[in-house]
Each structure stands twice: as C-alpha cells, then as structure tokens.
Amino acid sequence: DAKTTQPTSMDCAEGRAANLPCNHSTISGNEYVYWYRQIHSQGPQYIIHGLKNNETNEMASLIITEDRKSSTLILPHATLRDTAVYYCIVRAGPGGKLIFGQGTELSVKP
Amino acid sequence: DTGVSQDPRHKITKRGQNVTFRCDPISEHNRLYWYRQTLGQGPEFLTYFQNEAQLEKSRLLSDRFSAERPKGSFSTLEIQRTEQGDSAMYLCASSWGLGETQYFGPGTRLLVL
Numbered sequence: 001d002a003k004t005t006q007p008t009s010m011d012c013a014e015g016r017a018a019n020l021p022c023n024h025s026t027i028s029g030n031e032y033v034y035w036y037r038q039i040h041s042q043g044p045q046y047i048i049h050g051l052k053n054n055e056t057n058e059m060a061s062l063i064i065t066e067d068r069k070s071s072t073l074i075l076p077h078a079t080l081r082d083t084a085v086y087y088c089i090v091r092a093g094p095g096g097k098l099i100f101g102q103g104t105e106l107s108v109k110p
Numbered sequence: 111d112t113g114v115s116q117d118p119r120h121k122i123t124k125r126g127q128n129v130t131f132r133c134d135p136i137s138e139h140n141r142l143y144w145y146r147q148t149l150g151q152g153p154e155f156l157t158y159f160q161n162e163a164q165l166e167k168s169r170l171l172s173d174r175f176s177a178e179r180p181k182g183s184f185s186t187l188e189i190q191r192t193e194q195g196d197s198a199m200y201l202c203a204s205s206w207g208l209g210e211t212q213y214f215g216p217g218t219r220l221l222v223l
Contacts, residue, residue: 043114043201043214044153087152096209097143097166100152
C-alpha cells in the first residue's frame with residue numbers, strides 16, 4: 001500500500017490561500033489520491049480526489065505532479081472554519097480501504 | 111438525502127462489559143466500512159462489507175470484535191469484554207461500489223473505564 005508523507009502542522013492567514021503538500025512517491029499507476037479533513041471530534045469530511053489531472057471543486061483544488069509522486073491541496077481563501085487536520089490518502093487494495101497517515105494540522109489565524 | 115448516521119454518539123462502559131454500535135449508511139450505498147481512531151492518530155481500517163458480505167478484516171479486529179450487516183443496510187459493531195485499550199472513536203463510512211468516495215459518519219466515541 002502506498003504511503004503518504006505530510007508536514008505535521010501549518011499556519012495560514014485568514015483570506016490567504018492554504019497550500020498543503022503531500023508526498024506519495026510509491027503510488028501505483030491506478031491509485032487515486034484522496035484528501036479528507038477532520039474538524040475536532042467530527043468524522044472525516046471528503047474534500048477532493050484525483051488520479052492524474054488537476055481537479056477543482058467548490059471546496060478546493062488538487063494539483064498532482066506529472067510523475068504523480070506528490071500533490072498539493074489548495075484552499076483558495078482560507079477561513080477560520082478551515083482549521084482542521086487534513087489527510088492525504090492513497091486508496092489501496094481491491095477493497096478500497098483508506099489508509100490514513102498522521103495528516104497536517106492546519107491552523108487558520110485571523 | 112441524509113448522510114451516514116451512527117448511534118450512540120458517546121458510550122461510557124466499564125471494563126469487561128459488552129458494547130454494540132450501529133451504523134446506518136447513506137441510502138443505497140452497498141459498501142460499508144468501519145474504522146477506529148485513537149487520540150492523535152488518523153483513522154485505522156477495521157473491516158468492510160459489500161452488501162451483507164464481510165469481505166475484509168484487519169488484524170486489528172481481534173476475536174472480541176464482531177461486525178455484521180445482516181440485510182445489507184445498517185451494520186453493527188460489537189466489542190465483547192471491553193478493555194481500556196478499546197477506548198477510541200469508532201467511525202463508519204459508506205460508498206456506492208468499489209472506487210467510489212467514502213462518506214463518513216460522525217463517529218461513536220467509546221470510553222472504557
């Protein structure tokens with residue numbers, strides 16, 4: 001199963017873009033990159049996922065490098081409510097279970 | 111459309127007691143997953159069902175743990191003879207088919223005294 005590496009914590013000023021990096025150097029060709037976030041004491045919330053191409057939705061953008069060994073989640077205008085732990089996950093195996101790492105604790109500050 | 115629901119949201123029990131948690135997935139989602147999350151860690155996979163069939167179990171799922179999904183809709187997770195090490199958040203997620211996005215419930219927080 002592919003593993004991911006993320007910084008333990010990051011700060012971001014309110015209203016600025018938050019760029020959260022993730023390394024997944026052992027990813028296989030058919031494995032998707034997923035991003036979830038978890039606000040304190042709640043269940044993980046799906047944000048976005050991608051395979052090769054960059055993706056954008058109403059919450060965020062996902063930039064995947066051409067060699068697929070790393071990706072960046074971009075929150076274009078961070079708000080205080082975006083303070084959470086962000087998990088970068090490579091979905092593994094035929095059953096589709098998600099293997100979570102430690103995640104990045106993002107603190108958005110006023 | 112309601113999301114994944116879990117009941118109870120909180121459970122306090124004494125060591126040695128049995129506990130049972132319930133998960134109701136999003137309607138018509140045929141895959142259901144259970145995860146466990148201890149303080150400061152990311153969620154860890156426990157088991158998953160496709161319809162009523164339990165297709166994979168993690169080695170984290172000791173013989174004191176049993177999960178069922180009898181009619182392919184809701185699922186229950188039972189822990190027998192609870193231990194203090196079982197204290198954690200138990201999360202349920204569901205998806206439609208393989209490869210589809212998993213949506214999580216709010217979790218059941220278990221505290222074993």
